[in-house]
Amino acid sequence: MAASAASSASAPRPGVSFRRDLSEWRIVLVAWRLLVLQASHPVVAAGMEEHSTYRGHPWRRIEHTLGSGRRLFQADQEQLWREVKRLDRAHRRIRGTTEDGRTYDAHDPATRAWVLLTLFESVAAMRELSGDPYSADELEELYREFAEIAAVFGLPAGELPATAAELPGYLRRTTAERLEFTGTARHLLYDMLHEAPCPRRLRFLGPAGWRALRWAVAKVVTELTVADLPAVYRERFGLVRTRRGALLSRVLHGVGRMALTRLPDRLRYRAPGVRPPSRPRRMPRQDTRPPRLDRFFREVLDQTGDGWLTARDLQAMAHNVCWRLELTEDGEARVYAAFEAWWEQLRAGMDADGDGRISREEYVTATLAGCDRDPEYLEGGLLPALRAVFAAADTDGDGLLDFAEYRVLFDGRRVHPAELSHGFRQLDTDGDGVITAPEFLRGFVDYFTARAPSASGTQLLGHA
Structure with missing residues (x-):
């Protein structure tokens, strides 16, 4: 040197x-x-x-x-x-x-x-x-x-x-x-x-x-x-x-x-658009997270479709994962425990009036504030639940999700198949046809935290 x-x-x-x-x-x-x-x-x-x-x-x-x-x-x-x-x-x-x-x-x-x-x-x-x-x-x-x-x-x-x-x-x-x-x-x-x-x-x-x-x-x-x-x-x-x-x-x-x-x-250069430190890139003019979180609430969290998030919705999500995958008793217990812990985090931080339910507006506002305030906010509930879901969906135990396994997690009448395919491609950042656990979790972190729409995980449910 x-x-x-x-x-x-x-x-x-x-x-x-x-x-x-x-x-x-x-x-x-x-x-x-x-x-x-x-x-x-x-x-x-x-x-x-x-x-x-x-x-x-x-x-x-x-x-x-x-x-x-x-x-x-x-x-x-x-x-x-x-x-x-x-x-x-x-x-x-x-x-x-x-x-x-x-x-x-x-x-x-x-x-x-x-x-x-x-x-x-x-x-x-x-x-x-x-x-x-x-x-x-x-x-x-x-x-x-x-x-x-x-x-x-x-x-x-x-x-x-x-x-x-x-x-x-x-x-x-x-x-x-x-x-x-x-x-x-x-x-x-x-x-x-x-x-x-x-x-x-x-x-x-x-x-x-x-x-x-x-x-x-x-x-x-x-x-x-x-x-x-x-x-x-x-x-x-x-x-x-x-x-x-x-x-x-x-x-x-x-x-x-x-x-x-x-x-x-x-x-x-591999990244010809890189600017020197004296000319930093400008922050995006608009925060694109609110519509994504709104969509996540409607298409993923609100399982009952009543416009509210309750313990019942999280239990339904855990049930759907376990039902489709036919897990062992221990495997089901891990999934349910992870979703129960996730609900407790949501309830403690968002259910201000203590009525056991959270509106879409409360969810979006509180999630944005939590992510901005604490970089570890998602570790309090979402990411542990996703780790349990990934482990459950990885039916062959190879540490990877193919598209068939991924589809089990998000398939349903409210998510179009084309959107699922697009989301899978966004998470499969190296294009090898499978998703690793780090890719899976990183995509959700991007979805919840990235202000700009360019990060791979921001489109895991398709285009907003």
């Missing part, structure tokens, strides 16, 4: 932007390197092994990592806060004990700092490996921009290096004291691409064609990643940078630089 002495003396080039450079297509050349570095932290590795489906869905894992990075560092302030909240929710339950007795927690500040800093380090490495490193002044400018965004995570003081100049020392210390060549990192580096399923867009190749391409890609990615990993990392874990790997790295990064830097911005 250190720039040469000549580069250090030069003035910053105009328009330097961490957000913009993170979105350049060249970042894919260091994407696998980024994953290996992150997975070498024992807490990250433990979380991936115990709580991630990356082995069965590697492309989803990569897209989620890059997508999260885009939402953190390339979006407006609203999307940044939503992404931080989403990560907090997703990581809250990523904790436990490994087989060798070590505890891990995804909210560990040092782990979160490492994951964030690897994104910054990867952008700097992308430029350095292409023969066009940042000057020292540019690196500090980029790091200030990065640190301003990373501050939203509320890490303890001193967890992140104060300046870019301190990053090489941080990398050496963390590699020596914290990182391990974990089984997850080893699998990413040497095995995963040899086992990876065919991406949806390449199914035209057929099984034989995909096996041949997969073998070639795996060889190239492994050679490139080993060659590009930091020297301190390779020395620590005995990885050898071969001459072939070094040549491959020079060619790919050099060609990538020459080709992409000559393209117009709309082709050069």
